[in-house]
Amino acid sequence: MxxxxxxxxxxxxxxxxxxxxxxxxxxxxxxxxxxxxxxxxxxxxxxxxxxxxxxxxxxxxxxxxxxxxxxxTVNETYFYRENHQFEILINELLPMINQTKRANEPIRILCAPCSTGEEPYSVALHLLEDDGIVNERDFEIFGIDIDSNVIEKAKKGLYSDRSIHALSPAIKRKYFNKKMGYNELDPDIREAITFSKANVFDKQEMNALGKFDVIFSRNMLIYFDDASKKEVAMNFYNMLNPEGFIMLGHAEYMNRIVTVFKPIQFNKHIIYQK
Ligand SMILES: C[S@@+](CC[C@H](N)C(=O)[O-])C[C@H]1O[C@@H](n2cnc3c(N)ncnc32)[C@H](O)[C@@H]1O
Missing domain, CATH: 1.10.155 (Chemotaxis Receptor Methyltransferase Cher; domain 1)
Structure with a gap:
């Protein structure tokens, strides 16, 4: 043809x-x-x-x-990618959010996009490995992606050695089992994340997810042109609770897209706050 x-x-x-x-x-x-x-x-x-x-x-x-x-779609991702951001989440952002939130309210975290799930699962593993706020609060973690195949893979939780290469041997042993040549993530962790197919441009789909305290949007905006980046950045702005945070990939800069977020620096790394 x-x-x-x-x-x-x-x-x-x-x-x-x-x-x-x-x-x-x-x-x-x-x-x-x-x-x-x-x-x-x-x-x-x-x-x-x-x-x-x-x-x-x-x-x-x-x-x-x-x-x-x-x-x-380009679905490249792996566990603990740009790991300093998960450390900033645990050590800096969550204590701040914890202080301002009412008791009994869960902390809500969104990975948009999540690809095959490594990113939201990395958040969950960091929370489990931390002995602090996770004992005081409920957490709700969501992963969305426009690609239905990656969402199905995320739900299955079967990963190649390459996908978990950045994890320490201790973490691998603790949370993964070998299964049919793959590394299967502990089912309890899989059940703790809500995955769904959604398009970040679709305001209805985005609003249906509710409001978040932290949004990870890493390594997707680079595929969009300026007008699209702006539209998505404003969708995320509207989905964040007051003073909520957003983290981008290392080659993405919010202040070149919109100026509504306040940049905050943690050890040379920039996070954006509503
Ligand atoms: C390179 S992956 C990034 C995964 C992860 N955030 C990371 O940094 O490792 C980019 C993902 O963006 C998704 N994507 C592209 N356009 C999208 C859209 N309009 N809405 C939701 N997801 C989209 C793709 O399907 C792909 O899985």
């Missing part, structure tokens, strides 16, 4: 409008061509026009778009 540069531009513009993900012809043409060809062969579309028509007008349940998004 023919998949021209013009076809690529049309499809990538559609993906951008619906997900904020910006694709470039030189880098992503082959990925989209393969996906369109695969779906056309299995569904019997004889042209790009037929595929694109189905995607836009006949995909009521969103299954075709879901397949497409799952094929283009």
């Amino acid at each position: 023919v998949f021209s540069q013009e076809n690529f531009e049309k499809l990538s513009e559609y993906i951008y409008r619906k997900s904020g993900i910006h694709l470039e012809y030189t880098k992503h043409y082959e990925k989209l061509r393969k996906q369109v060809t695969k779906r056309s062969e299995s569904e019997g579309f004889d042209s790009f026009r037929k595929y694109f028509y189905t995607l836009r007008f006949e995909d009521q349940a969103g299954a075709e778009f879901e397949e497409l998004i799952n094929a283009v």
